[in-house]
Amino acid sequence: MIRAIVFDFDGLILDTEEPVYRSWLEVYEAHGEELPFERWIQTVGSTTTGFHPQHHLEERLGRPLPKDVLDRRLGRRTEMILANAVLPGVVQHLDAARERGLELGVASSSTQEWVRGHLARLGILDRFRCVRCRDDVAHAKPEPDLYLAVLDCLGVLATEAIAIEDSPNGVAAAKRAGMRCVAVPNSITARLDMSQADLVLNSLAEVSMAELLERVSASA
Template identity: 45%
Template sequence: MSLKAIIFDFDGLIMDTETPWYYAFRDIYQEHGVELSLSLWSRNVGTNFDEFNPFHYLEEALQTPIDHDHIKELSEQKYAVYIGEAGLLPGVAELLASVKQRNLHLAVASSSTRDWVHSYLKKLGIFEAFDVIHTSEDVGRVKPDPELYQLTLARLGIDASEAIVFEDSPNGLKAAKAAGIRCIVVPNEVTRDLEFLNFDQRLASIAEFDLEAL
């Protein structure tokens, strides 16, 4: 079947929000005399805190309760500093324009919250580019479960073979493949050393992707 849609993850793919979050919590852990390894943090990349909860882990490491609200506020302050004036990752704007020129559908399927994804897409000026945007509130199970992608395909009215997914994490890759969709992985600083299996193509940047050749 012919290609009808491109489906994007959001965090770490359209915009690198993941590295600043890691840096924020890494700093907080260091201030408490605890190391937060990248391999440990990466367990929750592309999914939720079920696999690794940084608040609970810090309590376990310190063997004492912590003020969750204070740590959350502190992490948000540090995140804001690290994210700075970050914008679209390389190649994203060009790919969105190229997809629209070919009258293909564009969609976002993210394990993050609706407010988080919508606010950033609007801030980046690309909210209206997407025909479908699905987030954690739309499903019972987030990635690596395929439900987000299955819902997106149903909403677009297309078959899995008619779409391509762009993902930056193994959890996202697992979700896409479980839904039967071709997946191109574009790892970022947080995910590049993780194990990616069964992907269709791996790129260092979306700027490397050639839609015309596809």
């Protein structure tokens, strides 16, 4: 029996991934350089340890980026993120989960400050009993640490929880933790392989919680 739903944050609850990518793309284009998407995508749902856009561009240019360029990039990122609302279907699923008595958690490769700050701003932080982020564990996604930490916090088994993700790194983390996983790709991850997921949706808004649970159970 499913007792808990664990959400990713970036790109699933709030579209932060497109603004982060676009803000760096603008910097690269302004300097006549190409941002390699195939390397960028490795960081989605994980961290920038494998590819750091600032360091990569500075290596290409042979000089550090000025502080004003970096500050403008952060300003553009923030501007675009603040213009976005909670992604379609998220609030409806949070409401439905509460009605069913399901526990709710967040497992994110971002920081606690980032995730809790945005969840609070969006008015949904109190919906989640447990929020675990990269500063809470030894390894971010695609390792299972974040999901294992949330499962422990919620007091449920991996077989009693469903993860909802938007990236291959996130799906891999959930599966390594022994969970079933629903993938909901966004504009950045739509072209990537989500075949590890038990169910792939175009949007959370296209199914009810009852249908999601039924379809995931049927795929087991």
